[in-house]
Amino acid sequence: MSPTDRLDELFREFTASSWRWECQGDYAIDAAKLQRWRDGLPPDLDAKRPWLDYIRSVTEAGKTWQRVRMLTEPLTEYLRWLIEQTQVNVDAGEDIRWIRESQARELGMPNYDFYLFDDERVAIMRFGDDKLLAELDVLDDPATVKQHQHYRDIVWPPSIPHSEYHHT
Template identity: 45%
Template sequence: MSSWALPGAELDELLRSFRHRAWRWECQGTYRQPAEAEPWRRWRAGEPDDLAWLRPWLDQVAAATRAGRRFARVRVFREPPTEYQRWQLDVSPANIAAGEDVRVLTAGRARALGLPNRDFWLFDEDRVALMHFENQQFAGTEIIAAPEEVNRYRTWRDVASDHAIPFMAYLHDLTQRSR
């Protein structure tokens, strides 16, 4: 069974109520979320960012990890990274400090592994929130709970996790290559 939900409504509930693990496959090269527009503009202008706009997410991750629940994601990075992804290189250490396990796969490696080109969250091994985007903006989710379909997403998660490298190692390698 799958159903559509308005942008953020059901996804926010799943992000609050999962019991053990929330895992994200993030494969868009650029996201144009309204809440990120001003922070991204400041980054592009070289202005400082106190990450106040990200604080609610960081607090949610920190509270969940203190309670023994896990947040993890694998991000697919283009080579070279898009401008948005270069911004994420500066922002992501805050996610990690909050307790999120962030890993990276290159786009070429993701394609070679047969991984999907659609973003999704996998919650507690039994629910998928397939994310839909329009013009690089989040447009809604399709909730998938049928065991045979969820199993396919678990397999993709396992493959991606097995081949991705920790974000900080990716950042170090990228920095070394750009010297």
């Protein structure tokens, strides 16, 4: 099973909460989406609709979907694009927050992305040179889960909700 297929499986299986630490300055993005943004055009919401519908269904079912995104210093072009694309995710039900890289490093946050599902499973994500998901380690041993709960618990409070974040 590919890492992406396994992650999709985890999205279907979790029962109460999904929490993500997102700390890469760049991820794979369709060049046309980025070019639309560069040209000052609105995002193609039709392409994003399946994800937004999924988030709506999850949150309407009473599950939480939260993430903290780390802001590199200086911001990458990808992150500048992402900041402008985030409100539709929030409107669909995601609770997305931002934290500066220097603040995240002071807190001891890891340099890899991960999901914490239901406070029971950790999915550690590793990306290839092409910025695509290359590896996914799914772990449920108590020590690993506790460590990642700790990461969540220290970075969530100082992170800025998207609705309060004002990029300059």
